[in-house]
Every structure is written in C-alpha cells, then in structure tokens.
Amino acid sequence: MHQGHGAIQGPLSPAHVWRQPPRLLIVDAALPSWARVCSNLCEALQNFFSLACSLGGPIRMPLFSMYVVQSQHECILPFVQVKGNFVRLQACISELRLLPREGICQAQRSCLNLAVQDGLQQFKQYSRHVMASTAPRSPSVEITVLTCQSGKEIVKQLEGELQDTDMVSLRRLQVTEISKGDVLESKDSPWHSQAPIEELSPDECSILGTDIDLQIIENDPVSIESFFKAWLQDNGTDQEHLHLLLPSQCFSNFSSPRAEPMCLKCDLQERLLNPALLPGTAESPRGDLSSFYQMAPQSAASCYRLRVIKALESRGVCESVTYGLPLIIRPTSCWQLDWDELETNQQHFHALCHSLQKRDWLLLAKREPSSPGPSQNGHTSTFYIIFPSSSLTMLVKAVATCELLLPSSFPLPPEDPPEHILRRVENTLDSLEVQSTYNPLQIKGHLYEHLRSILSKPQGLLAPGHELRPPRQVGRLHPNRARATVSPLPLVPTLAPSRAQKMPAAKKASLEPALLLSDDEQFF
Structure with missing residues (x-):
C-alpha cells in the first residue's frame, strides 16, 4: 500500500508552516432543488465547523463569510474568525435551515454575480480596515459557489457577467455542483469517466487573471463534508514543501567530491487530523494508550482493554491511516499470577503471533471503556491495529476513523519513467550504504548537548543591551469601545474619474463604512 504517507511530526509538520486563505461561501438555494440538499449541506457544515473551531495549533482557516442566494443575494455571515466563533457559525447554519424549501422562486439572473461582487467588496474593506497591520502579505480570498443547478451553466454565466469586475483580491473562484444522485453513478453519463474536478479550457474561461474551477460532488453529508475538509489542507503551489537530497557519489566520473547532491522537490500532505489537537477525544493525554506509564497509582481501573473485532489482511492496511506513538505488546510478567497461568498465557501469545504471521493477518481492535456502564454517550471510540512480529512481541498503533x-487520492503513474532517468536514480540508490536493520544507538541527534547548554545558562540574566520591561497587555480594548465588524454593504457603482473629482467630500464619506476600530485590537 502507500507506505510513508503518515503525518510528519516535528519541524516538518505542515501545521507549523501552512496557512489557508480567507474563504467566502455562496450558497445557491434556488427552488425547488434546495429542498433535496438543505439537510445534507447543513449537517456537513455543522460537522466541519465543529472540527475547524476545535482544532488546536496554528490557524488553518482564518476567516469565513457566507452568502445565500434565492430571490436576491444576502450576506448571512460577514467575515469572522473561525476559531472562537462556533456560536455565530451555528446561528448561520440555522438560518440556512429556515430558508424556504417549497415553491418556485424566480431568482434574478445576476444574483450570483452580485453576491460575488459584494463579497469581494466586503473582503476589500475588511482587509483595509482590519487586516492591514496583521496580514503578512497582500491578502486574497477564495470564493466557492455551491449550487444545485448545472455547473457549466453557472460558470458561463459568471464568466460573462464578471468581465469588468476587479479581481485583484480574488485568489480563486470555484463552482461546485451538488449532483442529483445519478450524475456520478450512471455509466452513460459524460461525467462518469471524468475526474471530480474539471478544468475549463482557456476559451471557456475568459475572466482576466482568474480561472474558474468546476467540481461535482454527490448529494450526501459525507461527500459534502469531505469537500469542506479540503479547506483544512494546504493546496497552495507557491513553493515546494520539502527538498529530498540524495548523495551524488554516483556522478564521480564528471563531478568533484563536493558536488551538489541530487535534489528531489516534494510537497507534503496530511493524511488525517491529529487527534491530539482536538480537545476531549480519546487520544487526549488522559485517554491515550501511550500515557499509561504516567498513571499513578496503578490499579485495576487503569488496565486498558482492547477488544479484537476483525482480522485484516496486512496488504489491505495503508500505513498513512495509523497515527500516534506505537507501543510494544508482550506477554505479562505480573508476579500476582501463578506460574502455570503465566506459562499458559505466554504460550497462547506465542501461538497468536505465529498464526497471524502464517496467515499474513493483522488485528483490528476497539478500546473498551475502563468503567462500563449502561450508557456510554459522550465517549468517543478509539480503534487500534495490532501487528505481529517474529519475536515474542506485537506492535499496536492507533488507526484513523472516518x-x-x-x-486524498493516490493516482497510479501512467507509465514507467524514462529509461535514462530511471538509470540515474538507480545509480544514486546504489551509492547508498545499506543496513539490514535500523539501530537508534548508532544515530545521535545531539539532544544531550542541547539540553546541557540550556541548563548551564545562568537563570535570570539578560542579553547585553536588553532591559526589563513590564509585559505588554495584548488585546485590551478601551472601556467604551467595542469590537467592530464589517457589515454587508450595498454595491456601489464605479464612478468615472471626472465625477469622483466633483463629488463633495461629505458625499464621498457616505459611500465608505464607518469602522470604529481601536489601534490595539488584535484580530489574529
């Protein structure tokens, strides 16, 4: 399977360096098709934001706004920070649920176009008044139009109506069509053999500097939720994420010993969300299987119970869906057991390892609660994969749930690589020293020296040129000042330069929102 796709921890962890753009979602709630997607969409949004608002670590989704379009366009959520605003997001989803689901609504043809323009205007003003001192670079927004209508027709409509719109602050415009349930399943459908994301040709998309992506998803909560979860991943192509350096000794015929190594430029992609970043999960410090060493005093209540529920073929388990620190399982040596019981237990353990290796099987186990009761509502379930070994031990690792x-997708290469490239890489690999096993005792990370250098520094001394200062109080507001947000604004037509110069100052001021923001407000 796909070895080596597991989440990378430490300095290379994507969560430490990746940042997603602000996002604007425009929901096309055209009747009568809105009735068949409303419940699934609201359920998917609620699940997604429960994750996005709970994730610890660096912010993955900084800002979010939502528009809804029926007979007219309406902003039901101005740009807000996602983290810490779950209540507002829930209220926004409740508004979606209350939209009419019956009847026929004659929507204005330009409603989606107006929603895109209004969203861009709101983002520009938010950026100018709120993000000016916090954004590391000129911000741009990604806009997604979620529709039940024909995606191709919506794309053509938008690309025709947005010709003269200023797209400088737009990073990407995407139209996502929720299928009627038979588009992706019918073998006779032209979409059946196509990828979920369709890129239009340059002739079909003529918006200057902007490509419109078209995607079709199925009408069920899991598919819609998976679409939103992609917002938590880094899909940027501004720079590669990783350089993999291979030795260059194989080129010694035409290079010096100090020649630059072969460099493979790669991207990193997370396979799953780290449960440690989610509060209250079974993998929190008190629930993680690897924390049993820290539990004191030891008692019968601290004994973990794993119930084997299935056997799995070893080739059918992808390593990318396992996570956390692995633990070694071995037969117990508890002195409170008599000798016969210890020996029988060890023999059964040995037989299990032998049988699993002979069958090439793994075990799927579920952790049982330490204190079983009539109701386990509110407790999450954790599953583990157990790997046998040739020694009298087994390995256990947590495995992801849905x-x-x-x-994620793992496309197969279309054909073998070119022969000269393949030969070059094989020569590079042949130059590596090969060991049959990995011995950590032979690898030193200079951790001891680092710790000693920290412990040896005198405590309480400052570097030259520094002086003690009182800690800065971040985020304090003036007593009579409240945080302001950018409210939805009506579209203002672009004025000709001659008219703008003749307009009175008071008239110009009325076109701009009055934002009462204090200088020390922290929005990030």
Missing part, C-alpha cells in the same frame, strides 16, 4: 480523514 471523522479524522482528509480527502
């Missing part, structure tokens, strides 16, 4: 998975 709630943690992020969308």
Whole structure:
C-alpha cells in the first residue's frame, strides 16, 4: 500500500508552516432543488465547523463569510474568525435551515454575480480596515459557489457577467455542483469517466487573471463534508514543501567530491487530523494508550482493554491511516499470577503471533471503556491495529476513523519513467550504504548537548543591551469601545474619474463604512 504517507511530526509538520486563505461561501438555494440538499449541506457544515473551531495549533482557516442566494443575494455571515466563533457559525447554519424549501422562486439572473461582487467588496474593506497591520502579505480570498443547478451553466454565466469586475483580491473562484444522485453513478453519463474536478479550457474561461474551477460532488453529508475538509489542507503551489537530497557519489566520473547532491522537490500532505489537537477525544493525554506509564497509582481501573473485532489482511492496511506513538505488546510478567497461568498465557501469545504471521493477518481492535456502564454517550471510540512480529512481541498503533480523514487520492503513474532517468536514480540508490536493520544507538541527534547548554545558562540574566520591561497587555480594548465588524454593504457603482473629482467630500464619506476600530485590537 502507500507506505510513508503518515503525518510528519516535528519541524516538518505542515501545521507549523501552512496557512489557508480567507474563504467566502455562496450558497445557491434556488427552488425547488434546495429542498433535496438543505439537510445534507447543513449537517456537513455543522460537522466541519465543529472540527475547524476545535482544532488546536496554528490557524488553518482564518476567516469565513457566507452568502445565500434565492430571490436576491444576502450576506448571512460577514467575515469572522473561525476559531472562537462556533456560536455565530451555528446561528448561520440555522438560518440556512429556515430558508424556504417549497415553491418556485424566480431568482434574478445576476444574483450570483452580485453576491460575488459584494463579497469581494466586503473582503476589500475588511482587509483595509482590519487586516492591514496583521496580514503578512497582500491578502486574497477564495470564493466557492455551491449550487444545485448545472455547473457549466453557472460558470458561463459568471464568466460573462464578471468581465469588468476587479479581481485583484480574488485568489480563486470555484463552482461546485451538488449532483442529483445519478450524475456520478450512471455509466452513460459524460461525467462518469471524468475526474471530480474539471478544468475549463482557456476559451471557456475568459475572466482576466482568474480561472474558474468546476467540481461535482454527490448529494450526501459525507461527500459534502469531505469537500469542506479540503479547506483544512494546504493546496497552495507557491513553493515546494520539502527538498529530498540524495548523495551524488554516483556522478564521480564528471563531478568533484563536493558536488551538489541530487535534489528531489516534494510537497507534503496530511493524511488525517491529529487527534491530539482536538480537545476531549480519546487520544487526549488522559485517554491515550501511550500515557499509561504516567498513571499513578496503578490499579485495576487503569488496565486498558482492547477488544479484537476483525482480522485484516496486512496488504489491505495503508500505513498513512495509523497515527500516534506505537507501543510494544508482550506477554505479562505480573508476579500476582501463578506460574502455570503465566506459562499458559505466554504460550497462547506465542501461538497468536505465529498464526497471524502464517496467515499474513493483522488485528483490528476497539478500546473498551475502563468503567462500563449502561450508557456510554459522550465517549468517543478509539480503534487500534495490532501487528505481529517474529519475536515474542506485537506492535499496536492507533488507526484513523472516518471523522479524522482528509480527502486524498493516490493516482497510479501512467507509465514507467524514462529509461535514462530511471538509470540515474538507480545509480544514486546504489551509492547508498545499506543496513539490514535500523539501530537508534548508532544515530545521535545531539539532544544531550542541547539540553546541557540550556541548563548551564545562568537563570535570570539578560542579553547585553536588553532591559526589563513590564509585559505588554495584548488585546485590551478601551472601556467604551467595542469590537467592530464589517457589515454587508450595498454595491456601489464605479464612478468615472471626472465625477469622483466633483463629488463633495461629505458625499464621498457616505459611500465608505464607518469602522470604529481601536489601534490595539488584535484580530489574529
């Protein structure tokens, strides 16, 4: 399977360096098709934001706004920070649920166009008045139009109506069509053999500097939720994420010993969300299987119970869906057991390892609650994969469930690589020293020296040129000042330069929102 796709921890962890753009969602709630997607969409949004608002670590989704379009366009959520605003997001989803689902609504043809323009205007003003001192670079927004209508027709409509719109602050415009349920399944459908994301040709998309992506998803909560989960991943192509350096000794015929190594430029992609970043999960410090060493005093209540529920073929388990620190399982040596019981237990353990290796099987186990009761509501379930070994031990690792998975695909290469490239890489690999096993005792990370250098520094001394200062109080507001947000604004037509110069100052001021923001407000 796909070895080596597991989440990378430490300095290379994507969560430490990746940042997603602000996002604007425009929901096309055209009747009568809105009735068949409303419940699934609201359920998917609620699940997604429960994850996005709970994730610890660096912010993955800084800002979010939502528009809804029926007979007219309406902003039901101005740009807000996602983290810490779950109540507002829930209220926004409740408004979606209350939209009319019956009847026929004659929507204005330009409603989607107006929603895009209004959203861009709101983002520009938010950026100018709120993000000016916090954004590391000129911000841009991604706009997604979620529709039940024909995606191709919506794309053509938008690309025709947005010709003269200023797209400088737009990073990407995407139209996502929720299918009627038979588009992706019918073998006779032209979409059946196509990828979920369709890129239009340059002739079909003529918006200057902007490409419109068209995507079709199925009308069920899991598919819609998976679409939103992609917002938590880094899909940017501004720079590669990783350089993999291979030795260059194989080129010694035409290079010096100090020649630059072969560099493979790679991207990193997370396979699943780290449960440690989610509060209250079974993998929190008190629930993680690896924390049993820290539990004191030891008692019968601290004994973990794993119930084997299935056997799995070893080739059918992808390593990318396992996570956390692995633990070694071995037969117990508890002195409170008599000798016969210890020996029988060890023999059964040995037989299990032998049988699993002979069958090439793994075991799927579920952790049982330490204190079983009539109701286990509110407790999450954790599953583990158990790997046999040739020694009298087994390995256990936590395995992901559907709630943690992020969308991913592993396309097969279309053909073998070119012969000269393949020969070059094989020569590079032949130059590597090969060991049959990995011995950590032979690898030193200079951790001891680092710790000693920290412990040896005198405590309380400052570097030259520094002086003690009182700690800065961040985020304090003036007593009579409240945080302001950018409210939805009506579209203002672009004025000709001659008219703008003749307009009175008071008239110009009325076109701009009055934002009462204090200088020390912290929005990030």
